[in-house]
Each structure stands twice: as structure tokens, then as C-alpha cells.
Amino acid sequence: MNLKSVLEECLNQVVVRVKPIHSGHVNDAYKVLTKDRCYFLKVNREIVFSNYFVQERAGLAALKEAFQHRVPEVVGVFEHDGAQLLIMEYIESGNANEGFWTDFGQQLAAMHRKSDASFGWHDNNYIGNLPQENTRNSCWSSFYTENRILPLVRKMQDMGVFSNKQIQQAEKLCLEINNILPKEAPALIHGDLWSGNFLIDKKGLPVLIDPSISFSHREMDIGMTKLFGGFPAEFYAAYTASFPLAPGWEARLPVMQLYPLLVHATLFGGGYVGRCVDTLATFN
Structure with a gap:
């Protein structure tokens, strides 16, 4: 071409x-x-x-x-x-301005206030190069189980990576998710919010790119920001000041991070598989 x-x-x-x-x-x-x-x-x-x-x-x-x-x-x-x-x-890159992380945390909190009647999205999309199911559901634990966790757990089994033990652990965790996670309204999330999926423009402001959106539990975005080292403390302080997270959110992060870990384990294998296995074992 x-x-x-x-x-x-x-x-x-x-x-x-x-x-x-x-x-x-x-x-x-x-x-x-x-x-x-x-x-x-x-x-x-x-x-x-x-x-x-x-x-x-x-x-x-x-x-x-x-x-x-x-x-x-x-x-x-x-x-x-x-x-x-x-x-x-084309977005020309710049350097973060003073207060960048505080501003970013506040604006993500504001974005998460955009809600919907149900979890999901009007169409299926992608996370990385994996298809992502977004079938609507009024219940977060059902949506997370049926559209996020179990499809990839079964894929890992088909790939010969997960044993029956991991399948049983995943199914047990999915039964407990409703008791582990706080009830919240669906929030518009980026869906793949790590350091590689935002830019800093010439004005020193954040630019969101490469979305994998849905209306989901907002702790999904928070968990993703923490998965590869995390953002600076000012980001989380500003976010929680603007839109407080339910107590215990840090302890719940592994549950929210299981989905992106399964995505990475499916695509890249290696240490991501071990992290998935460890997470499943922790909650069983």
C-alpha cells in the first residue's frame, strides 16, 4: 500500500x-x-x-x-x-505544568461522575488487541464476572495455562465479588488507564488516548493506574478529595486489577500468569 x-x-x-x-x-x-x-x-x-x-x-x-x-x-x-x-x-508533547497530577486526579473524578442506567456499553470493543464484551447488566458483580473475568479465565484454560484449580478459584472469587466490592453507580471509565495511555500537551495538561471504555465500577480505572507502579500521591489525593472512594479501596485493588492482569497474561504470558495465579490464591 x-x-x-x-x-x-x-x-x-x-x-x-x-x-x-x-x-x-x-x-x-x-x-x-x-x-x-x-x-x-x-x-x-x-x-x-x-x-x-x-x-x-x-x-x-x-x-x-x-x-x-x-x-x-x-x-x-x-x-x-x-x-x-x-x-x-497530532498532539505535540510538552512538560507537565505545576499541579498537573492534582488537576489530572480532579478531572478523572469529574469524568467518573458521568453515569448510566447500567454497566457495559452499547457495543463490544477492544482492550489492547483483545475483544472486550460489554453486554449491559444492572449488577456490577455479574457484569464483571460474565464480561471480564470468566471469559479470559476460560481462554487461559483453553491455552493450557490455567489448571482446574485456577478455574475453581476464579469461579469462587466471582461468587464473592458482590460482597467484596461496594455498590456504586456505573461510571464512564477509560478502561486502560496506565502511563502509556495519556500524553502531556504543550500546555502541560493531560491528554487521554487509546480508550477501552465502558460504564463500569470506577475503581477499575484506579486499579489500572496502580498496576505498573502507580501515579504520584497527589493524583490520588486530589481524586479522593473530589470523589471519595469507599473505605478499603486499596485492599480491593487486586480484585480490580485481576482483569487487566488476565489481559496481559493472555497476550504476553510470562510473569503476568504468575500474578494472576497469586491473586486468585489470595482470595481463596
Whole structure:
């Protein structure tokens, strides 16, 4: 595929340069320069990731409505010769301004106040390159069990990674989730909120990218921020001051982190499998 020609057709502009940039394991990424603007391009194969960018566009649109700071503007989603392309504005990186983490915590809390009648989303989407089920449910423990934990536990069993013992432990934990987690209204969550999925723009403000959204328990986002080292203390202080978490939230983090750990174990194996096994054992 001649990317330059395809982009000129999509953008109806003369493309000066298409520069590959470092990306994740799902998409190829490029910085696209025209005479007037700079764009960010993602490319993958439609046959492998059906509607991937359609779902990403929907996620970004939902975040844009609820998050006070910046979310990339989507130019369009296109298909060409079996490939799908997502073209967005290019965000120039900057340095965090004073009070960045306090502001970020406050704004995430405000975003989490956007609620819905049920947990889930109007369509299935992706987390990383794994399909994510979002069938609506009025009960969080049922939603988390049926749409998040058990599908991946069974996948791990099919892969020969989990034994019957882990399956039984997971099923037992799922029966207890309703007693472990506090009752809360569904909250709009980013769904994959780690340090690689936000940017800092030239004004020193947070920019949310790569969503895996749903209406879920808001502690899911908090758990994800803590999974790979955590954000600075100011972030959590500001969040809890703005939208207090129920007592004991730190002790519940492993339950909320089990889903992203299962995602990573499914995709990458290795030490993530051990962390999943340890989590299941802790609650059995």
C-alpha cells in the first residue's frame, strides 16, 4: 500500500512526509505532515481487528464529552485494500505544568461522575488487541464476572495455562465479588488507564488516548493506574478529595486489577500468569 497516495485521497491534501513512529503491539503508527497540518495515523488489518478504529473513535468521542482537558480530534476512519486507518490530530508533547497530577486526579473524578442506567456499553470493543464484551447488566458483580473475568479465565484454560484449580478459584472469587466490592453507580471509565495511555500537551495538561471504555465500577480505572507502579500521591489525593472512594479501596485493588492482569497474561504470558495465579490464591 502506498500510504502517501492513500492519505492524500483520504485527506484531500498534499502529503509532504509520512514518518513511522514507535507504537504499541497492535497498530503501526505514523506522523503525517501536509503543507498545513500534522496528523497522527494508525494502521492495522481489518480482517484481524474488525471495526477496531470505529470503536476507538467512539471511545474518544465519549471521553471528549466527559473529560475537561484534551482528547485527540478524530479526522476519520478509512479502509483501503484490507487495511483500516485512523487519522487524528497530532498532539505535540510538552512538560507537565505545576499541579498537573492534582488537576489530572480532579478531572478523572469529574469524568467518573458521568453515569448510566447500567454497566457495559452499547457495543463490544477492544482492550489492547483483545475483544472486550460489554453486554449491559444492572449488577456490577455479574457484569464483571460474565464480561471480564470468566471469559479470559476460560481462554487461559483453553491455552493450557490455567489448571482446574485456577478455574475453581476464579469461579469462587466471582461468587464473592458482590460482597467484596461496594455498590456504586456505573461510571464512564477509560478502561486502560496506565502511563502509556495519556500524553502531556504543550500546555502541560493531560491528554487521554487509546480508550477501552465502558460504564463500569470506577475503581477499575484506579486499579489500572496502580498496576505498573502507580501515579504520584497527589493524583490520588486530589481524586479522593473530589470523589471519595469507599473505605478499603486499596485492599480491593487486586480484585480490580485481576482483569487487566488476565489481559496481559493472555497476550504476553510470562510473569503476568504468575500474578494472576497469586491473586486468585489470595482470595481463596
